[in-house]
Amino acid sequence: MFVQGDYGEFFPPSLSSIPYNISVATSYSGYDNIEIAKKYGYDVEEIKETIPEITEKVIKSIDLPKDIKNVTDDILQAVIFDQENKKYFRIIRPELDFYRQHNLPLPRINPFTRLSEKRKRFGTIVFELYNRSCPQCGNNFQTSYAPDRPEIVYCEQCYQQEVV
Ligand SMILES: [Zn+2]
Structure with a gap:
């Protein structure tokens, strides 16, 4: 992860444990386009639905x-x-x-x-981004944490230095 430079990033589509087309992601508005998912590298597989022989009522x-x-x-x-x-x-x-x-x-x-x-x-999931400045170094950055939230939010650089 450190060598490839993707440490701190969200998991890549190649690590998805199930095909995108049968994941719950497709049931959210804005995330149901399988062709777009393929372009991002998500695995899509044809799932043949088999209906077992039903002997019950x-x-x-x-x-x-x-x-x-x-x-x-x-x-x-x-x-x-x-x-x-x-x-x-x-x-x-x-x-x-x-x-x-x-x-x-x-x-x-x-x-x-x-x-x-x-x-x-629920509609399309949209994340609101807010401008904040890092309490460690003063850099400005965007985050999903609103300024009035109590959490301390570092810029990415300070965060990486803190957790490594
Ligand atoms: Zn910082």
Whole structure:
């Protein structure tokens, strides 16, 4: 890291442990363009989704009871099919207990799609940069730490001298 000159930089795309296209990054607005990710050197792999043979009872999500009071524990053995997104999912015990405790209906949409939609609601992640001066040497630099925050923020040079 010291020899290559990338010490202190964010991890390079080559160290990413999973292909970009199946990472959670793609579920954030502004980070879902696979072609741009490839240009930055991220690994992209075609993932073939295999649907295992389902021997359990399959319930279409639109046919789930609308009221949680009408759901029995049998739902824990069933496979639920989200027709809109063509995905299968299950309900697990802690989840069922939570829905019952809070009197919430079972979800109709599979968890991956729900999570992805939730992340997209955050919008594009934009970091605000502020001008600050280094308390060690007085150099001016930009940082994501707002000037009114209590942390002491050194310029990169002073930071590197401090941590090495
Ligand atoms: Zn400094």
